[in-house]
Amino acid sequence: MTAYQPGAVFLDRDGTIIDEVGYLDRVERLSLYPWSIDAIRAFNRSGFRVVLVTNQSGIARGFFTEAIVDDVHRHLAALLAEGGAHIDAYYYCPHHPDGRVEMYARRCDCRKPGRGLVDRAAAEFGIDPARSFVVGDRWLDVELARVIGGRGILVRTGYGAAEERRPPESFAADAIVDNVIGAAGWILRHV
Ligand SMILES: [Mg+2]
Numbered sequence: 001m002t003a004y005q006p007g008a009v010f011l012d013r014d015g016t017i018i019d020e021v022g023y024l025d026r027v028e029r030l031s032l033y034p035w036s037i038d039a040i041r042a043f044n045r046s047g048f049r050v051v052l053v054t055n056q057s058g059i060a061r062g063f064f065t066e067a068i069v070d071d072v073h074r075h076l077a078a079l080l081a082e083g084g085a086h087i088d089a090y091y092y093c094p095h096h097p098d099g100r101v102e103m104y105a106r107r108c109d110c111r112k113p114g115r116g117l118v119d120r121a122a123a124e125f126g127i128d129p130a131r132s133f134v135v136g137d138r139w140l141d142v143e144l145a146r147v148i149g150g151r152g153i154l155v156r157t158g159y160g161a162a163e164e165r166r167p168p169e170s171f172a173a174d175a176i177v178d179n180v181i182g183a184a185g186w187i188l189r190h191v
């Protein structure tokens with residue numbers, strides 16, 4: 001018998017908790033949605049691990065470096081801390097098959113909807129992916145939820161409103177909500 005492992009909330013970054021600005025290549029361009037702190041604090045209070053999972057192919061494309069992404073995440077963590085919220089871990093995929101930077105230009109298992117980032121978090125924190133939620137503004141975030149056997153919520157911020165108008169044929173979201181605070185409400189009603 002394996003020990004009980006709780007689920008986590010896997011949050012996309014761009015268009016989900018911060019403004020979608022194309023490729024976020026300077027920390028000055030980071031802009032947190034005003035409701036993101038409340039949403040993350042609600043997850044924290046409810047005992048969820050909160051794990052950020054983001055595709056950052058701009059690294060493979062040569063638009064910015066891993067050091068920039070780390071900087072952005074440090075800054076994001078500081079903004080959240082000011083509001084009494086925290087993200088337990090920040091994971092990103094730096095790869096892309098068509099990248100220009102050789103060391104990142106490859107297929108990988110961590111580019112969403114691949115499950116590599118979730119599996120890393122699951123191993124590190126003892127998370128059960130099947131009891132988890134994925135929140136994001138792209139269908140690939142919802143698809144990641146399908147891949148791990150969890151539940152997927154599309155938010156209408158970022159690309160979400162446009163994504164909602166062209167749903168995929170092979171799967172659907174468990175919920176479509178206006179923003180991450182709406183996702184928090186839905187998740188807390190469904191645990
Ligand atoms: Mg996004």
Ligand SMILES: [Zn+2]
Nearest residue numbers: 093095108110
């Ligand atoms: Zn990857």
